[in-house]
Amino acid sequence: MDDIVLNKIIDLKNKQNAVILSHFYQRPEIQDVADFIGDSLELSRKAAETNADVIVFCGVHFMAETASILSPDKKVLLPNASAGCPMADMADYEGLLKLKEEYPDAAVVSYVNTTADVKTLSDICCTSANAIKVVSSIPPNREIIFVPDKNLGHYVEKMTGRKMILWQGYCNTHNKLTAEEVILTIENHPEAKIVAHPECKEEVLELADGIFSTSGMINYVGESDAKEFIICTEEGIIHQLEKRFPNKSFFIPSNKLVCPNMKKTRIEDIVYSLENMKPEVKVPDDIREMAIIPIKRMLEIK
Incomplete structure (x- = not known):
């Protein structure tokens, strides 16, 4: 990376009191400029703990939403606004609401790879790192709806012995x-x-x-x-x-293991975000107050 660009990012971070978070799937140069690198669970916790005024989230949209939910007093920037998650979009609010009506006593375990709207209908969130612990924490007599990744859901079923109602979503990559x-x-x-x-x-x-x-x-x-x-x-x-x-x-066993959305963020996007304080991801208060409940329950699982 050009030293001039690197120094510019450092200066802008200091000026804005910003922190840069990067998922492991980001481009190498994005990882190298980040203050913290991690998976969804680690970065969720960093977003909640940081003293920075601005969070530059180099990931995809649901991650920035999660940071906004946990840190409503901070400005959360998603450097490339088009970086979404097809799997998160596979689970929709109306569809999950209908499924909950079919299974009114079921607990909804929502993978963190979901929209804020879907999280409002969830009892607890999980990540791939703690999904087994989360599902194991639910009383054995309760049915479980698991949203949206069927592959993660099948794995958790196998590891916990809990049969779940699986949403038929998946990671395209x-x-x-x-x-x-x-x-x-x-x-x-x-x-x-x-x-x-x-x-x-x-x-x-x-x-x-x-x-x-x-x-x-x-x-x-x-x-x-x-x-x-x-x-x-x-x-x-x-x-x-x-x-x-x-x-x-x-x-790597396949050249198909490249997430196009994770690769959308570029260094110039970070510079633009820090200079202009946008694109901002802000979850409305009425949604945030409901969505934070399952996220906090997830973060309490060690």
Whole structure:
């Protein structure tokens, strides 16, 4: 990255008392300029804890919404306003309301990858890092509606033994990965450990040595004696893995593991946001007051 641009961002951050948050799936140069890098759960907590006046959220729209819900007194900027999440959009307010009417006694577990409107209908949120703990916290006699990712839902069912009513959504990126692609990569790297994100299909998860959130993958690699890893998630995580573990090798099993929305944010977008204090994501108070309840319940699960 150009030093002039980097220094400009630093100056603007100081001037605006801003903090830059980046998801692991962002472009390498975005990760390198961020104050904090993490997965949805980590960044949600950072957004709530920061003393900054401005949060520049380099991720997708639901993440910026979550930051706004948790920090209504802060200005939350999403550098590229068109960075959405197709999976989050698969779960709609009216559809979930109808499903709740069909199962009036069910608890709604809403993946954090949902809109603020959907969160208002939820009992508790979860991320891929804590979904098993969240579902396990619900009394065993209650039915559970799980929204929106069917792949994560199937995995949680398997790990908890809880049969859930699954919304039929999915991550457009993770859902493209096939078992055949992973097997071919294993043939080329037979000594490699396979780690997979639970948004992948079951046929992929069955091949994995470990199933983790993005942060969990990084922790697993750091603790493992293995030197080679097949990484079954969005390719942006490779930048952090190579930086943190330069003596280990990482392989992506498919060139389809690229999230187009996560890659929309560019350095010039961050500069523009800090200069102009937009595009801003602000959740209306009436929605925020309801949506914060399931998010806070999620954050209380350790």
